[in-house]
Amino acid sequence: MRITVSGENKEVKDGITISELIEQENVETPEYVSVSVNEEFEQRANFDTKQLKEGDVVEFLYFMGGGR
Amino acid sequence: MPFTNEQLERYSRHIILKEIGVKGQKKIMNGSVLIIGAGGLGAPAALYLAAAGVGKIGIADADVVDLSNLQRQVIHTTADIGRPKVESAAETMRAINPDVEVETYHEFITSDNIMDIIRDYDFVLDGTDNFSAKFLINDACVMADKPFSHAGILRFKGQLMTVIPHESPCYRCVFKTMPPKDAIPTCRQAGVIGAMAGVIGSLQALEAVKFLTGSGDLLTGKLLTFDALTMKFHTINLPPRGEGCAVCSDHPEITELIDYEQPVCEFKPGQN
Ligand SMILES: [Zn+2]
Numbered sequence: 278m279r280i281t282v283s284g285e286n287k288e289v290k291d292g293i294t295i296s297e298l299i300e301q302e303n304v305e306t307p308e309y310v311s312v313s314v315n316e317e318f319e320q321r322a323n324f325d326t327k328q329l330k331e332g333d334v335v336e337f338l339y340f341m342g343g344g345r
Numbered sequence: 346m347p348f349t350n351e352q353l354e355r356y357s358r359h360i361i362l363k364e365i366g367v368k369g370q371k372k373i374m375n376g377s378v379l380i381i382g383a384g385g386l387g388a389p390a391a392l393y394l395a396a397a398g399v400g401k402i403g404i405a406d407a408d409v410v411d412l413s414n415l416q417r418q419v420i421h422t423t424a425d426i427g428r429p430k431v432e433s434a435a436e437t438m439r440a441i442n443p444d445v446e447v448e449t450y451h452e453f454i455t456s457d458n459i460m461d462i463i464r465d466y467d468f469v470l471d472g473t474d475n476f477s478a479k480f481l482i483n484d485a486c487v488m489a490d491k492p493f494s495h496a497g498i499l500r501f502k503g504q505l506m507t508v509i510p511h512e513s514p515c516y517r518c519v520f521k522t523m524p525p526k527d528a529i530p531t532c533r534q535a536g537v538i539g540a541m542a543g544v545i546g547s548l549q550a551l552e553a554v555k556f557l558t559g560s561g562d563l564l565t566g567k568l569l570t571f572d573a574l575t576m577k578f579h580t581i582n583l584p585p586r587g588e589g590c591a592v593c594s595d596h597p598e599i600t601e602l603i604d605y606e607q608p609v610c611e612f613k614p615g616q617n
Contacts, residue, residue: 342499
């Protein structure tokens with residue numbers, strides 16, 4: 278199935294979970310990344326169970342400590 | 346007090362806006378904003394808030410201006426290198442708009458002083474560069490019920506959210522706990538594009554003005570992210586306020602401020 282990850286169209290296996298996607302995408306600092314699906318914030322507790330659907334739009338949200 | 350002719354002219358582009366008008370400009374001039382961090386985010390925010398005529402602007406920072414700051418901290422100039430950032434920032438703000446009362450705090454914000462400092466302001470703007478300060482500002486503002494704007498920048502990305510404590514989700518509702526030391530790259534290690542600070546810091550200034558004037562919808566319950574490489578803004582809906590949050594739930598676990606240890610973002614030759 279096709280989903281959008283960080284603005285890019287990607288082919289992934291059907292029913293991929295958020296945790297699997299994080300691993301597959303080689304996300305930086307995976308233990309601290311937050312995720313939104315279709316502009317809704319996803320709780321970390323659901324990462325292992327939440328399966329993505331065709332057309333979903335996924336964004337990775339990082340801790341950003343910068344400012345000065 | 347009626348506006349002087351000079352004020353009418355200075356603020357004419359605000360006054361002409363139906364969302365602001367004479368009333369809104371008065372609110373701005375009677376309002377106060379505290380900017381914590383006179384750096385990348387704080388610099389553009391301070392410039393725009395001073396230009397807007399915010400009655401009282403507080404600026405807190407313990408550092409001095411360093412050459413490596415000038416790539417993005419546009420309130421300071423080359424001649425300011427070595428001066429306290431709060432002094433340099435205050436001088437620029439007063440030069441832009443002598444109407445503005447500027448209060449400087451040349452000190453680190455800690456659990457000991459933050460409550461006393463934020464008390465006198467209507468709105469707080471987090472322009473700090475480290476997670477210990479970001480969590481401290483969040484927790485203090487939640488405990489004091491002080492509305493604030495949180496923001497962070499890194500590389501080509503930035504994000505921000507506005508928090509009305511006990512109404513909208515706080516920083517800790519989203520990013521639960523302080524990441525361990527060195528787990529997350531800092532600007533110093535990873536870099537940041539200078540204009541990103543301008544974009545995000547200016548958005549923070551907009552939120553402060555909107556808060557003071559009551560115009561439009563604040564960025565509450567949402568996290569706005571911006572990626573300069575793809576030129577995309579996203580607005581992500583956040584979970585409801587307080588659900589399992591250690592500080593803003595109705596029965597918080599955290600009831601006292603915490604000073605986490607965390608290295609800062611800045612490269613200072615001869616240090617660390
Ligand atoms: Zn919270």
